Amino acid sequence: MPRFTDTIAALATARGTSAIALIRVSGPEAARVTGAIFGLVPPARRATHADYRDLAGATIDDALFTFFPAAGSYTGEDAVEISCHGNPFIVQKVLEDLFARGCRAAQPGEFTQRAFLNGRMDLSQAEAVADLIHARSDRALAAANQLLRGGLGRRIQDLTDRLLGILAQIEAQIDFPEEDLPAEDRESARKAITRLLADTNRLLATSHYGELLREGIRTVIVGAPNAGKSSLLNRLVGHERAIVSEEPGTTRDFIEERIMAGPHGLRLVDTAGLNPTPGAVEKLGVEKSHAQMAGADLILLVVELGAPLPDLPESAWSRFKPSRTLLVVNKCDLSRPQLDYSLPEGIPMVQVSAKTGLGIETLVEQMIIMAGQIQTIDSEDFTVINARHADALSHAMAGLNAAASQLAANGHSELVASDLRGTLAAYGEIVGRIDNEQMLDQLFAKFCIGK
């Protein structure tokens, strides 16, 4: 008989730093889940290449997976290892899908804990296992605390407070039916739940990190007219997308392309050339280019070998911060002298030829390094939603939806309360267990109880 009844899943490799991500799944459901994802009975202990299809049937990635039956697995129960591309977006999609299929996010050190409890490790290793759980959970706790101090914590706290308020009203009617309470107002409860639902959904959908993952890092290519911006974009994308012409100013609107740079998704934006004396039509394009620069996560400043920097107003130069600017000297296949540029210190420079492909690999490597830095820098400032949070939030929404339909269908209050308590527990998975006393505090503060 298996000791554990639930199936756990987690990313085993470090987040966002490798080209390949390894996701581990362990528990009684591992075989069934793997079979459903890859559409075949998983062969034992053999690495198999197949498309990862999510619950809706959409392909997330082409992946390599290996199924280990309990008898020979690390944890002593059925387990599967899935290798996919190390892009955080793909990893997040895979984890979300595994949770949707009934797996649960593993606690720090839980795979090792299972291995030990299932007799896979020597008794003498108990202390080492305890140390590992301790260390991992400390790290996880520190990371979680950092998140909660930021926007996510505040926003979940706000949602939680509002939910406690709604719940307190319903519980007061249930627990104190003989009291002189205001009449039960199901309509306003339903409206409040609907608002909570919208805000929870927004939190899930509009988190900056989520956007970064979904949309990719905004990488804006700027430079003087005809510096070869469009050629560079085409070279990075690998096919003709932007119209390349000898006539300056061909690119007036923006051309956007998504590419993968190692584990990172990038959204490349080609802009109109920064012409110091544009015509009326070009002028509009140049203004737009400045706006694009302002919203960029990463700027590729393209100059022609031997040509000077584009002529820009003083204010524009402040946008070129070393952490997010890369100077790309194009047309290095031409034999011209390299000029010295007076740019802020620390801006890295790469020589390439968009035409021949020379130096493009070095450019991509540099972009990977900078993209990695950008994701960590930004994630501290913004609400970060990872797969575990997203799972909790979608559970929260399920509870709110169920409660709203119970209210709409004139269902019993005890069922509405039960659904809302499910939501409260889901919020609690993000911000820490929410004690029932908090609901009672609201209840007694709001209503005069005591006949």
Added chain:
Amino acid sequence: MGASTLLLTGNIDTIAQMSCNPAIGGQAKGQMVREIDALGGEMAVNADVTAIQFRLLNESKGAAVQSPRAQCDKKAYQFRLKHTLELQANLQVFQATVTGLIFKESKVIGCHTNLDIDFIGQTVIVTTGTFLRGLMHIGQNKNEGGRLGDFSAKSLSASFLEAGIKLERLKTGTPPRLSGRSIDFSKMVEQKGDANPTFFAFYDTREESPLFHVEQTGERRLGWAPGTEQVSCWMTHTSPETAKIVRSNLSKSAMYSGEIQGVGPRYCPSIEDKFVRFADKPRHLLFLEPEGRSTNEYYVNGLSTSLPFDVQVDMVRSVPGLEHALLLRPAYAVEYDFAHPTQLFPTLESKKVENLFFAGQINGTSGYEEAAGQGLVAGVNAVNKMRGTPPMLLRRHEGYLGVLIDDLVTKGTNEPYRMFTSRAEHRLLFNHGSAELRLIEHSKAHGLLSPARIRNIEAKREQITYWIEFLETNRTKNGSWADHIRREQHEKAALPEAFIRESSAVRDEVLYRVRYQGYLAREQRQIAKFADIEKIRLSPTLDYLSIRGLRRESALKLAEAKPMTLAQASRISGVNPADISILMVMLSSKDKQGD
């Protein structure tokens, strides 16, 4: 259970005296009374037999939160229970005040009394109610005692302190009692009982034979019998004048003048508190509850106070219908000692002193039902302790009594603890009709019910299982019977003939489980998640501080709390899932080495 038992009480004539309102049950409490009945307790039968009005609360909010409640004849309730004790085999009742405990090493072996008679026993259960250094306040007036007209137990507190048991003060209050002939009921709204009463006891002692309860011959009942009238309660409310009187006399209230140190309950505030904390609420509801059939005394529910007597008189007479009311007994607040219940194991045995058990208000609770439930658990476990048999541990998903005891011993309380349905995370499983099904394994394991009644419950359980299976698998139009029942919002879904002929107890439970199937399945899944750690027992002598990897903060908390299971450990605030993982690993390595 057949254990030889001595009951010591300061006054035999006030056994089961209802100090506060003459009512049993209500929200969550009604379910608890049925659980007590399912575990062989006497409260349900005693309330049924002596009730003068029955009401089922919350009929519209769903079956799980429906609660039976009854007004009881105060004196009938008390005398019937006294008589029950007199007839109980193996029980000796003796009147004496306990003045101290007798310890030997770290165990209790008996007690001293005010009569200089000492009693020796293997286990001792302490149920001091509000009597432990009880101090009553009426304005500036102070009287020692746990209840008006009774004494207080003063010296016993010293015994607890000597044993290292920490005590603190709590406060509760009770409203004035009025003479019925001085009340103008024409100005009030009548609240009648239900035409078809819902009883607390699972087997009606008046009609059926499979009894375990003590038979009483020639019982002269003062309660309700089919065909007789129930007694009504009456509703009125405070007036603007009441508010004015209370506000202008606040400084004379014992609560507000700083005379009282104990913490009072938020759910049962004094009238002073209500007017101060909810200043914008113009009036407060009051209920007049009859104290019995053979008395004209009325209890004014909602008017608890510690104001001086003269102010009380003015205040009462400012209420519509009470203009000429005569007070028979004043309202008063009472302060008393309680021992933090986190000093107990879930068996209700003290962690400090072996063989010493606590139940009722000394554990910080309030309410007859909460006290009765604890008394039952403490009693059963005292016998188990003495015999070396496994304790009765009620779990949170088994019923309100499980929630009550876990809350008390794991979280503790800062105010008199009363049960609410919202305290139970698995509330949907606790419909009052399922109490004996939920608790039957405990009743069987500890011999709490007659074999006949056990057979009866098991037969009922089989019938329920059979019918759920039948309704889920047999088809009617558009799917199974069960689908049909779930689609039908109202009670009038057509049902198989044979099912309609089943007893209402079986029918109600089957319909409940079919209708709520999705929700109940979710509850069961949540319970299953904790089943693993619920089974892992922790020794009270476990040295947490020496466990490698455990955070020191958690180790200290665990060492203090001495949880009995890993699940209980996980509910201690500040103990996180990683600590539980580490405990699992370290315990399992110890177990294996011990094999």
